[in-house]
Amino acid sequence: MPTLTIDGKEIEVENGITVLQACEEAGVEVPRFCYHERLSIAGNCRMCLVDMEKAPKPIASCAMPVGEGMVIHTNTERVKKAREGVMEFLLINHPLDCPICDQGGECDLQDQAVAFGRSGNRYEESKRAVEDKNMGPLISTTMTRCIHCMRCVRFSTEVAGVTDMGSLWRGEHTEVTTYLGKILDSEMSGNVIDLCPVGALTNKPYAFTARSWELKGTESIDVMDAVGSNIRVDARGAAVMRVLPRLHEDVNEEWISDKTRFACDGLKKRRLDRPYVRRRGKLEEASWSDAFAAIKKKLKGMKGAEIAGVVGDLADMESMLAFKDLLGKLGSKRIEGRQDGAAIDNAVRAGYLLNAGISGIEDADYLLLVGTNPRVEAPIINTRIRKAVLSGLKVGNVGNAEDLTYAVEEFGDDKAILNAIISGKHAAADALKKAERPMIIVGQGALTGEDGAAVLKAVRDIADTYCVKDGWNGYGMLHTAASRVGAMDLGLVTKGGVDSILDDASADKLKAVFLLGSDEIDTASLKKTFTVYIGTHGDEGVQNADVILPAAAYTEKSGTYINTEGRVQRTEKAVFAPGDAREDWTILRALSDVLGDTLPYDTLAQLRDALAKAVPAAKTLDTVPTEAWGDFGTAGDVASGGIAPTIENFYLTNPIARASETMSQCVDAREDIAGEATGTHG
Amino acid sequence: MSTAEKKGFCWTKENEALAQHHIAKYPEGRQQSAVMPLLDIAQRQNGGHVTVEIMEYIADYLDMPAIRVQEVATFYTMYNHRPIGKHHVQVCGTTPCWLRGSDKILAAIEAHLGIKKGETTADGLFTLGEVECAGACVNAPVVSIGDDYFEDLSPERVTEILDMIKDGKDVVAGPQNGRQTSAPLGELTSLTEFVEKA
Numbered sequence: 001m002p003t004l005t006i007d008g009k010e011i012e013v014e015n016g017i018t019v020l021q022a023c024e025e026a027g028v029e030v031p032r033f034c035y036h037e038r039l040s041i042a043g044n045c046r047m048c049l050v051d052m053e054k055a056p057k058p059i060a061s062c063a064m065p066v067g068e069g070m071v072i073h074t075n076t077e078r079v080k081k082a083r084e085g086v087m088e089f090l091l092i093n094h095p096l097d098c099p100i101c102d103q104g105g106e107c108d109l110q111d112q113a114v115a116f117g118r119s120g121n122r123y124e125e126s127k128r129a130v131e132d133k134n135m136g137p138l139i140s141t142t143m144t145r146c147i148h149c150m151r152c153v154r155f156s157t158e159v160a161g162v163t164d165m166g167s168l169w170r171g172e173h174t175e176v177t178t179y180l181g182k183i184l185d186s187e188m189s190g191n192v193i194d195l196c197p198v199g200a201l202t203n204k205p206y207a208f209t210a211r212s213w214e215l216k217g218t219e220s221i222d223v224m225d226a227v228g229s230n231i232r233v234d235a236r237g238a239a240v241m242r243v244l245p246r247l248h249e250d251v252n253e254e255w256i257s258d259k260t261r262f263a264c265d266g267l268k269k270r271r272l273d274r275p276y277v278r279r280r281g282k283l284e285e286a287s288w289s290d291a292f293a294a295i296k297k298k299l300k301g302m303k304g305a306e307i308a309g310v311v312g313d314l315a316d317m318e319s320m321l322a323f324k325d326l327l328g329k330l331g332s333k334r335i336e337g338r339q340d341g342a343a344i345d346n347a348v349r350a351g352y353l354l355n356a357g358i359s360g361i362e363d364a365d366y367l368l369l370v371g372t373n374p375r376v377e378a379p380i381i382n383t384r385i386r387k388a389v390l391s392g393l394k395v396g397n398v399g400n401a402e403d404l405t406y407a408v409e410e411f412g413d414d415k416a417i418l419n420a421i422i423s424g425k426h427a428a429a430d431a432l433k434k435a436e437r438p439m440i441i442v443g444q445g446a447l448t449g450e451d452g453a454a455v456l457k458a459v460r461d462i463a464d465t466y467c468v469k470d471g472w473n474g475y476g477m478l479h480t481a482a483s484r485v486g487a488m489d490l491g492l493v494t495k496g497g498v499d500s501i502l503d504d505a506s507a508d509k510l511k512a513v514f515l516l517g518s519d520e521i522d523t524a525s526l527k528k529t530f531t532v533y534i535g536t537h538g539d540e541g542v543q544n545a546d547v548i549l550p551a552a553a554y555t556e557k558s559g560t561y562i563n564t565e566g567r568v569q570r571t572e573k574a575v576f577a578p579g580d581a582r583e584d585w586t587i588l589r590a591l592s593d594v595l596g597d598t599l600p601y602d603t604l605a606q607l608r609d610a611l612a613k614a615v616p617a618a619k620t621l622d623t624v625p626t627e628a629w630g631d632f633g634t635a636g637d638v639a640s641g642g643i644a645p646t647i648e649n650f651y652l653t654n655p656i657a658r659a660s661e662t663m664s665q666c667v668d669a670r671e672d673i674a675g676e677a678t679g680t681h682g
Numbered sequence: 683m684s685t686a687e688k689k690g691f692c693w694t695k696e697n698e699a700l701a702q703h704h705i706a707k708y709p710e711g712r713q714q715s716a717v718m719p720l721l722d723i724a725q726r727q728n729g730g731h732v733t734v735e736i737m738e739y740i741a742d743y744l745d746m747p748a749i750r751v752q753e754v755a756t757f758y759t760m761y762n763h764r765p766i767g768k769h770h771v772q773v774c775g776t777t778p779c780w781l782r783g784s785d786k787i788l789a790a791i792e793a794h795l796g797i798k799k800g801e802t803t804a805d806g807l808f809t810l811g812e813v814e815c816a817g818a819c820v821n822a823p824v825v826s827i828g829d830d831y832f833e834d835l836s837p838e839r840v841t842e843i844l845d846m847i848k849d850g851k852d853v854v855a856g857p858q859n860g861r862q863t864s865a866p867l868g869e870l871t872s873l874t875e876f877v878e879k880a
Contacts, residue, residue, distance in 0.1 A: 163747030168756040179749040180734065 004070040019061035019072055020048050028074050031083060031112045033090075033197045034149035035062035038253065039158060045090070045149050047112065049082040050074045058082045080116075087117035093128045093172075094198070095144050102140075103199030105212040109147065130175055136183030137665035138190055138262055140204035146176050152192040152201060159255070160186040161386050161405025176200070183669050186405075187379035187650055190261040194245065194254070205265055205662045206242045210234075215241055218574035221561055222260040223314050223554045224654065226479035227358070227380045228563030229256045233264075233555050233574035240264045240555050240575055250359040250624070251567065257379040258666065259650065259657055264555070266660030270538045272550035273579025283548065288580065291547050292594040298530045298546070299595065302511050304331020308501045311337045311492055312517030312535065313481035313654055316559025316571065318607050319551075319584035320483065320490050321614055322599060323516045323534075326588045329597045336494045336501055337487025339520045340646060342444040343452030343497075344477070346488040348630035349617070351460065353485065353566040354381075354476035356439060357624040362388045364474060366435035368428055369397045370418070370459055372443020373645035375404050377480050378564070394435075396428045399445065399643050415451075416640040418458040422465060432466035439474035440467050445645040455643075457633030468629050475629075478564055480646060480653070482554075485562040489615045505529040515541050516584065517551070519655045534587055537655035549591075550581035553656060557583040558604065560611065560618055566625045568618050691739050697723050701743070714746045717754050721761055730770065730809075731762035759813070767802040767809035769847055771795075772826045775812045778819035783837075787823050788812065790837035794844055807848060820864040821857055830855035 003012045004019075006026040013022045018041070023030045034045035043063035050061045053071035058078060073079065091113065098104045130143040148167065153176060156165040164184050167176045178184055184192070193203050215234040222229040222243070229252035232244045243264050245256040275291035276283040286294070299307075309327045311320055324335055338344055344352050356364065361384050374382040382404060389395060389406040396409045398417050411417055411428055420426040424433070432438040442459045449455065460475070467474030479485060494501065498521055504510045506525040513526055517535035523544045533545035536553045556577040562568050577583070582590075585607055592599040601607040612619045647653055651663040693701060704719040717740065724736045732755055741748040755761045762770075773779075773788045788799070791810060795803050802809040818824045821833030825840060832843055834857040846853045861867040 163749055166749035166753045168753060170757045179747075179752065 002068040101199035102202040108197035146200040151195040223482035226564040266656040269659040276548040306511035307332040309335040309514040310518040315483040317486040322585040322588040337492030342447035345632040350627035351632035355473035364439035371446025376650040453634035454636030539655035552577035730766040774816040776815035779822040782822040834859040
């Protein structure tokens with residue numbers, strides 16, 4: 001623990017940190033552009049120069065390790081001059097086009113030029129100009145503004161794990177670019193926008209639509225996957241303009257996936273903004289009271305056993321509870337929360353959580369993936385795995401061999417391997433045995449087959465044999481839907497799952513089906529059944545609906561979500577739902593009123609009290625629970641056969657993303673690359 | 683099959699051996715360190731310049747990302763990215779050579795070959811360029827042609843050399859004014875006496 005003096009203040013810091021970090025600990029601000037705490041040290045912007053006694057010239061504090069007895073000055077005349085000099089050099093080739101730059105108002109260069117720069121400029125020659133690069137539909141480039149901090153290059157190489165970016169040429173001719181002008185092929189690419197300290201890389205869909213100071217930020221939670229990334233929703237008036245990450249060390253650090261960031265334009269497209277009722281085979285606009293009356297008329301005399309419900313991937317817990325209670329009042333207990341048909345067993349809570357937590361992945365020393373492709377199912381978790389791999393984690397995979405951006409030992413996609421692992425006759429078994437903190441993550445793809453329950457049991461047995469020890473539960477399930485853990489906690493599981501509901505509907509055994517934002521099922525079998533769809537978008541769910549009730553999306557309501565680790569978090573209302581759309585639980589409560597048996601909550605607070613009673617776990621916000629281990633899954637034969645991850649296309653997993661133009665552009669851009677590669681293009 | 687192989691770039695037998703020789707200099711797993719000599723070998727094999735296909739071939743060969751090879755190949759000025767003539771004439775224009783008349787040398791070459799800096803003669807024999815310090819200041823002015831340095835030049839001498847190369851005659855590289863390497867021209871000016879060690 002070296003002690004050093006910073007601006008006359010003595011401070012004891014951890015060994016191995018840099019002078020810049022020590023300055024931060026001492027509360028002294030040091031300007032910087034290239035240094036970023038989550039990236040490797042580059043030391044190429046020179047903005048962090050400080051004075052060190054006994055050193056002949058200022059030192060780059062980001063790259064200087066602390067030493068015992070160092071005396072650092074950050075407020076001397078020489079430091080001031082050094083910073084002014086560096087700033088003047090950086091601005092020589094910077095266009096100073098702040099008035100037409102999207103970064104204006106939230107630009108490191110702008111802020112630091114004001115704080116540490118000279119007031120004037122002595123450079124009178126021509127500035128250089130650099131051709132803009134194509135980085136795909138998400139990132140807008142103005143490379144003349146680039147100051148060559150290389151944060152984007154380091155991010156894509158180190159964190160995202162794609163070696164697509166680099167800097168070409170040298171000196172004055174240096175250009176940051178993607179390889180041969182291709183798109184940055186990563187699900188995390190949008191983070192380079194946040195990292196760019198200037199306006200060289202900016203948000204393309206958001207370009208020129210708003211100024212940062214016009215926006216109202218609302219701290220919220222993302223629902224595009226089951227990670228629950230912490231986000232800030234920036235809105236102007238009634239429109240969500242953009243989504244940015246918020247820092248949460250244990251969840252998303254400071255990254256978010258491209259879907260989280262860019263799917264927000266889908267909140268404005270294809271929205272349901274008024275109720276609809278199907279009359280004579282056609283959907284017609286209706287008032288709320290007409291829609292409710294239509295439902296009341298149809299439900300009259302219907303038995304509870306003839307009614308069922310399916311909950312979608314984006315539902316919050318309050319909605320799901322109100323949904324469950326409403327159907328309960330109609331006499332139905334048949335509500336299914338596993339749209340994809342995965343055989344999740346909700347008997348043991350530890351059985352459907354990522355027990356070690358997302359940050360716990362970094363504590364593991366061996367990880368076995370079963371039927372999951374975390375790169376598309378949860379890019380944030382994949383990034384965490386990659387981070388752990390870089391510091392020694394070994395990863396094995398039972399499932400499709402995909403490029404996960406880190407080294408993976410592929411064991412093939414045959415389910416029968418699981419049996420071999422249990423009996424210890426497999427390389428993966430040896431690795432799990434040897435590891436001190438072995439981890440196994442099972443994906444939804446492993447559980448969706450006929451023998452899903454048996455696969456779950458097999459994975460559970462593997463975990464029981466190798467991964468569950470004193471103080472360490474290495475078993476984890478990776479969900480793909482934000483609503484899933486909450487649905488399991490609320491007990492929304494039915495025998496036969498969603499398939500049986502659809503079968504019964506087409507066999508006329510079910511007379512009415514309620515859909516709470518369920519868009520990932522094939523509703524063709526609901527053609528003859530009276531179907532009520534409560535949701536946000538004109539997507540699959542409305543195709544065969546008879547009554548459509550427009551609801552609020554995740555940015556338009558305060559809702560509780562439980563992520564794949566079991567962490568309870570809440571979204572906050574950033575904007576109002578469009579048109580006549582209402583928050584889901586208020587719709588359900590109003591409907592219950594019309595149906596004659598009112599749900600017992602008038603306010604969100606009362607609903608939350610009811611939720612806390614129904615699911616005690618939903619009370620504790622933002623912690624990873626420690627759940628008791630138990631037995632789950634159904635013993636059975638795990639047939640030999642392929643095991644494949646569930647998500648077909650990362651960019652199109654939910655109705656918001658499917659409505660998003662930006663997401664479609666991402667799909668097109670990737671099809672273009674694939675087309676070129678196979679030579680079938682054009 | 684990589685793009686480069688499709689386009690037909692592949693080591694010749696000798697160059698493959700040479701490439702392996704360079705890779706063997708580095709510890710196992712550090713084969714990427716050999717990227718610079720390999721680029722040079724490939725550039726020579728390709729007649730003086732590297733292409734995207736070649737960079738990708740080397741990236742495959744060394745198991746490294748293509749962008750990293752491209753970064754190296756664009757950083758160093760001795761890798762050419764466009765076809766060049768058979769003889770690459772590079773005139774040093776940095777201060778010592780400039781003081782010793784590099785402008786005149788350059789002008790003489792331009793006039794003689796009928797091309798400007800950065801151009802190639804119609805017969806494909808010569809490409810002319812100006813470079814920063816060639817590191818032979820004591821023999822300024824200096825022009826490098828291919829792998830050889832021609833030093834202590836005069837405008838007349840440099841055009842003679844070009845003609846001789848064009849005609850396929852042998853030219854002796856090095857100082858062109860008769861001195862030995864960088865020793866003084868004519869008599870010694872210092873250390874003139876040989877003093878026996880006491």
